[in-house]
Amino acid sequence: MKPKSIPYSFVFDHLIPLEIIVKPMFGMKAIYVEEKILLILKKSEKSPESNGVWVATHKEYHESLKNELSLQTMSSATKNKETMEWQLIRESDDHFEEMVIKVCELIKQKDIRIGRIPKTKKPKKK
Secondary structure, three states: OOOOOOOOOHHHHHOOOOOEEEEEEOOEEEEEEOOEEEEEEEOOOOOHHHOEEEEOOOHHHHHHHHHHOOOEEEEOOOOOOOEEEEEEEEOOOOOHHHHHHHHHHHHHOOOOOOOEOOOOOOOOOO
């Protein structure tokens, strides 16, 4: 079932037969398979420059993924503009849907470059 509040719902069609989990995350929708986060779907009027499909990866895979896909490196909002592990397929990209479908195919092929197991949060001290 694909709730209407989830942007870019065509992604789900291309991830069949995987058993995906969708979790809300800071006003976006995160897509997981088991404990691994794979994608974030973001569509916001407040910050349209980062709208699109965010791909969870590691820095060492950025270059090889960019050779296959139209990806933008995300940077953090901190002073240092540190490069983030995430890569973005911008909604405004001319080949947006085509690139997202390619990422879905890589995910189904269990490409090791896509996906991250989030760090567990440390319990807060009382």
